[in-house]
Amino acid sequence: MFNRLHARLHRPERGWDPVSPQHAASYSEDEWSRIDTALLDDLESSIGGLAGKTVLDLGGGPGHYSVAMALRGARVTWHDVSRSYLAISRDKAAQAGLDGQIDFSLGYLDEAPRRLRKRFDLVFNRICWYYSFSDRSFAAALVSLVAPGGFGYVDTTHSGYRREELGGSARLRTWLNERAGIKVGHPYPPRGRLARLFLRYRLAQLQVDYRVSTNDRILFQKAGDRS
Numbered sequence: 450m451f452n453r454l455h456a457r458l459h460r461p462e463r464g465w466d467p468v469s470p471q472h473a474a475s476y477s478e479d480e481w482s483r484i485d486t487a488l489l490d491d492l493e494s495s496i497g498g499l500a501g502k503t504v505l506d507l508g509g510g511p512g513h514y515s516v517a518m519a520l521r522g523a524r525v526t527w528h529d530v531s532r533s534y535l536a537i538s539r540d541k542a543a544q545a546g547l548d549g550q551i552d553f554s555l556g557y558l559d560e561a562p563r564r565l566r567k568r569f570d571l572v573f574n575r576i577c578w579y580y581s582f583s584d585r586s587f588a589a590a591l592v593s594l595v596a597p598g599g600f601g602y603v604d605t606t607h608s609g610y611r612r613e614e615l616g617g618s619a620r621l622r623t624w625l626n627e628r629a630g631i632k633v634g635h636p637y638p639p640r641g642r643l644a645r646l647f648l649r650y651r652l653a654q655l656q657v658d659y660r661v662s663t664n665d666r667i668l669f670q671k672a673g674d675r676s
């Protein structure tokens with residue numbers, strides 16, 4: 450409710466951008482220098498390759514995974530709230546020779562279903578889950594964006610990550626989200642919540658990867674026939 454209200458008052462199409470051009474440039478430089486190709490290889494082997502697949506990079510940021518997946522033959526849609534990242538991603542796509550081959554969409558994460566009005570073979574959501582309006586409604590939004598038989602991939606830090614460094618307000622907001630599912634701002638979800646949320650839907654499979662102690666990584670396949 451609080452985040453939805455905030456979003457009504459802060460519109461990206463009217464120029465609001467939570468990310469400064471300076472931050473976007475430095476995050477972009479860092480991320481572009483260390484794209485996790487092993488992650489993409491693993492994803493390809495789990496979903497049967499990227500070539501020919503439709504992919505939504507939900508919260509695509511500097512576009513490094515959008516470009517990497519497009520170079521592997523996927524038809525990629527980038528969606529993010531930040532114009533700073535939109536400019537960087539467009540530039541990087543052009544530099545990679547992908548001019549016109551990636552679709553770009555500006556908007557809040559949770560608004561993607563309404564804005565895009567289509568489903569994808571893979572929805573990829575890396576390190577931005579916590580910017581959603583609420584954990585429960587965003588899980589529903591993300592599942593709705595996946596085509597029957599398609600896949601969803603999420604990687605997010607959870608609320609145990611650097612918890613001891615949180616100030617009073619962030620601590621309270623994390624507690625509220627953990628205990629009551631009330632989200633004000635962007636607290637990380639508690640460990641294990643994502644898997645429980647996705648299990649509410651009809652899935653063909655759910656893989657949970659807790660090997661990195663700070664992150665929840667989920668890959669699920671929606672039930673249904675892909676054809």
Ligand SMILES: C[S@@+](CC[C@H](N)C(=O)[O-])C[C@H]1O[C@@H](n2cnc3c(N)ncnc32)[C@H](O)[C@@H]1O
Binds near residue numbers: 468511514558574
């Ligand atoms: C840490 S970056 C991750 C980007 C990319 N997915 C990656 O793997 O590097 C977080 C992303 O969330 C986006 N975002 C979405 N909603 C946001 C909000 N309300 N406030 C800040 N950032 C937001 C940012 O624009 C940014 O692209």
